[in-house]
Amino acid sequence: MTASHRDRVAIVTGSGRGIGQQIAIALARREARIVLVDIGDVTETAKIIGQDVLQVRADVSSEEDWAHLAQVVNDRYGRADIVVNNAGIYPMAHIDQLDVALWRKTMAVNLEAHFLSAKHFVPLMRKHKWGRFVNVSSNSIGLPIPGMSHYMASKMGVIGFVRGLANDVAADGITVNAIMPTITNTPGTQGAPEEFLRSVWEQQPIRRFADPADIAGPVVFLTSDEAAFMTGQALSVDGGLYKVS
16 A cells, blocks of 8 residues: 555544544555544544554534644644544434524534634644645535435535635645545445435446445545645545536
């Protein structure tokens, strides 16, 4: 395995399982130093990686937790190079069921957390004139899925924030991109009806259920030196399902 990320300090949120876990593993295999961040337990991910990792329990919707995370990373490594904002929630609720509390919680976790990550980690990246943000959006923003207006709004907001932030930090050697995964075979989707899952992937040119490793690969690229001239972009990673018009 190539050491394309050797000694880069990579913070991955939602890394206790699923897509975040696979992203952390893929970056570790390329010799990045990994910071596992999750509101839950990350020991299984750390065990799979099999090397020294920094484990931080944090609620990504909390600015206090982001400030603490940045301090811990700075104290341990003196730098931060990569932030992957993967943590997210996706509670289905039709508009007549959607209340203000759920709307605000979805925005806090899925969108505001991305702003907080930049607020607290851009200064560390600027110290070394190099940085990579990869923020997880969703291809659902272009699909006819009912009961997800709050989720789609938050994920569309991610793309707007990525494009704006890219303008602010380009001169500092920092790139900011988004990925838009399809529904993926993770613990969070295992309760979804089989007919719904099949209806999704049968519309894809690549006709199979996405695996978390399929999503991790593009993140590895976007966080590498090879992607230095790519910023402000939203990359669909969905087997060809969502066609941008």
